[in-house]
Amino acid sequence: MATGSRRGANLALPEGPALGHNSAMPTIDPVLVKPFLGPLSGRFDVDSLEECDSTSSELSRRADRGAPSGTVVVADRQSAGRGRRGRNWLSSPEGSLTFSLLWRFSGPATRLTGLSLAVGVAVAQALEELGAAHVRLKWPNDVLLERAEGFAKLAGILVELSSDRRGTQAVIGIGLNLLAPAGDLLMPAAGLADDLPSLPDRHRLLAGLLGALADVLDRFDAGGFAAVQSEWQRRHAWQGRPVTILQDEAVECEGICLGVDSDGALLVETAVCIKRILSGDVSLRVR
Incomplete structure (x- = not known):
C-alpha cells in the first residue's frame, strides 16, 4: 500500500532555495524538514513515501496501530487520493504537495465542529507568510486563489474523525497545487506559483504548513472554532455575495x-x- 518509505538520509542540509516554476520538485526528505521546523521539530514525525494509495488511508492505518499525534505522511504520488464526498484527488511530485497529519484531541468529536475551517486558516496563514497575497477561503474546506478572472481552487482539505475512550483523533489531509493542474476540471484550478515569483523549497513549504497547523490546532483545542473565526471570516471568498x-x-x-x-x-x-x-x-x- 505504501512504497519507498524515507525517514531521512545522511544528506547536507539545504539553505532553502527557491525553485523556478519549471524546476523538478525533489522528493521530500524528513531530515531536511527538521531545520525549518526549529523548536517545533519534536512535535512531528514525518515519513515520506514515493507512492501510496492515499496519505490519509495510510495514516489511518498507522493511527490504528498507535501512531502518535503529530505523525505526518507525505507522498509524491497517490493511486487513490480522495477529497470531500469521495472525489478523486490527483497528485504528482512535479505539481503538488500532498500530505496527511494525525492530531489527537481529548473529548468527543462533537467538540470539533469547524475543524476543517480552522485547518483552512492554517494553510492560508502559512502561504501568506511565504508571500502569497491572494489566498481566500471557501466554506467548508477549500482554499482558493483570487485572480482577475475570478476564484480558482488552490488546495483541498479532508478531515476524518474517529473517537474512542481516549478521545478523538483527526486525520487531516491536505493537497496543495504548486503548479496549476491541466485537464478538464470541475472548477478552475490554480497553483501556488501563480501567486509567488518563485516556488519555495518543498521542505520549507511543508515545515511552514506544519508550524501553522500546530499554532491553529492548539488554539482550536483550547477555544474551539471561535478562536479563529475572525481569521477565517476576513479571508472569506464569498462574503456578501x-x-x-x-x-x-x-x-x-x-x-x-x-x-x-x-x-x-x-x-x-x-x-x-x-x-x-x-x-x-x-x-x-x-x-
Whole structure:
C-alpha cells in the first residue's frame, strides 16, 4: 500500500532555495524538514513515501496501530487520493504537495465542529507568510486563489474523525497545487506559483504548513472554532455575495452569504430568515 518509505538520509542540509516554476520538485526528505521546523521539530514525525494509495488511508492505518499525534505522511504520488464526498484527488511530485497529519484531541468529536475551517486558516496563514497575497477561503474546506478572472481552487482539505475512550483523533489531509493542474476540471484550478515569483523549497513549504497547523490546532483545542473565526471570516471568498445551496443537486436555499458563526456553520440570509448550515454534504455555488 505504501512504497519507498524515507525517514531521512545522511544528506547536507539545504539553505532553502527557491525553485523556478519549471524546476523538478525533489522528493521530500524528513531530515531536511527538521531545520525549518526549529523548536517545533519534536512535535512531528514525518515519513515520506514515493507512492501510496492515499496519505490519509495510510495514516489511518498507522493511527490504528498507535501512531502518535503529530505523525505526518507525505507522498509524491497517490493511486487513490480522495477529497470531500469521495472525489478523486490527483497528485504528482512535479505539481503538488500532498500530505496527511494525525492530531489527537481529548473529548468527543462533537467538540470539533469547524475543524476543517480552522485547518483552512492554517494553510492560508502559512502561504501568506511565504508571500502569497491572494489566498481566500471557501466554506467548508477549500482554499482558493483570487485572480482577475475570478476564484480558482488552490488546495483541498479532508478531515476524518474517529473517537474512542481516549478521545478523538483527526486525520487531516491536505493537497496543495504548486503548479496549476491541466485537464478538464470541475472548477478552475490554480497553483501556488501563480501567486509567488518563485516556488519555495518543498521542505520549507511543508515545515511552514506544519508550524501553522500546530499554532491553529492548539488554539482550536483550547477555544474551539471561535478562536479563529475572525481569521477565517476576513479571508472569506464569498462574503456578501449571492449564493445557492444545493443538496443532492437540488436547490435547498438561495440568499446572501454572511460568513460563518462561532461553530463554523455557514450563514445565508434568505428572503425569510438567516439559514444556518452545518452539514458539509451540501454544495455552495456563487450566483
